[in-house]
Amino acid sequence: MKLMENQVAIVTGSGRGVGRALAEMLGEHGAKVVISDLDHGPAEEAVQAVKDKGGDAIAVIGDITAPDFSRRIVKETIDAFGKLDILVNNAGYTWDNLIHKMSDEQFQKMLDVHLVVPFRLIREAAPYMRDAGKREIEEGITRHRKIVNVSSVAGVMGNVGQANYASAKAGLIGLTKTVAKEWASFHVNCNAVAFGVIDTRLTQSKENGETVAGVAVGIPDKVKQMFAQAIPQKRSGTAQEAAEGIFFLASPYSNYINGQVLNISGGFYM
Incomplete structure (x- = not known):
């Protein structure tokens, strides 16, 4: 059964990692997906992967923090597909430092x-x-639309070296709950996921030297080992496992769930 037949989804940061896994799942279930990424190559690969799964897709390339980007991606979505059913705010990266060393x-x-x-x-x-x-309500039609915001356990419990990231992710939970209260009566479900340690390029070994937007990302090997011991399931999650949680909240199975935060952390935070 295809749960997302002919639905249109924007997934930011979907050229790689969790966003890419989610885009492919949506495509497999019949969705039309708007791939958003900073880099052209990964975005086009994701578009093809969605099509290979049976869906349709376009790519919108650019820096999501640019003042005009949000307007542009929504316009290109409507121009291509005529509507918007699912919005997943997934894109992001980390730029860690201790508070007393952190710049504005x-x-x-x-x-x-x-x-x-x-x-x-x-x-x-x-x-x-x-x-x-x-x-639609005025016409007697009930059709649910979904917003899923990707937060982090750092946003609910804090994390050393991540005052900036934790503050933003905590704020995102507040935004999620406010949108849910304002838009629930219009059949818009707004929920969040809070990830623990998920295997992506943001959490790979810092020794690999990966960068995002010119900023070094990753977790030192010793810290990753410490995290693994603190997780009851004794391992980090996969991108697929993380995407499955978002998929649930974007699916018809969550039609009576609103303003909630689904923790996907292997029990690290409960």
Whole structure:
């Protein structure tokens, strides 16, 4: 059974990792997916992967923190597919430092990518999600639309070296609950996932030298080992496992779930 037949989804940060896994799942279930990524190559590969799974897709390339990006991606979505049913705010990265060493730029960059961008995208989506739902209710139609925001356990319990990231992810939970209260009556479900340690390029060995937006990302091997011991399941999660949680909240199975935070952490936070 295809759960997302002919639904249209925007998934930010979907050229790789969790976003890519989710985009492929949505495509397999019949969705039309708008792939958003900073880099052209991974985005086009994701588009083809969605099509190979039986869905349809386009790519919108660019820096999601650019002032005009949210408007552009929503416009290109409507131009291509005519509607918007699912919005997943997944894109982001980390830029860690201890509080007494953290610059204003480091703090603001994390707020921008993890909190300001989701706010802008939700606001831009309002005519196609909130207002569309309002019109349908007046016509006696019930059709649910879904917003899923990707937060982190850092946003609910804090984390050393991540005052910027934790603050942004905590704010995203507040945004999620507020949207749920404002838009639930229009059949828009807004929920969040809070990830623990998930295997992506953001959590790979820092010794690999991977960068995002010019910032070194990853976790030192010794710290990863410490995290693994603190997780009741004794391992980090896979991108597929993380995507499955988002998929559930984007699916019809979550039609009576609103304003909630689904922790996907192997029991690290409960």
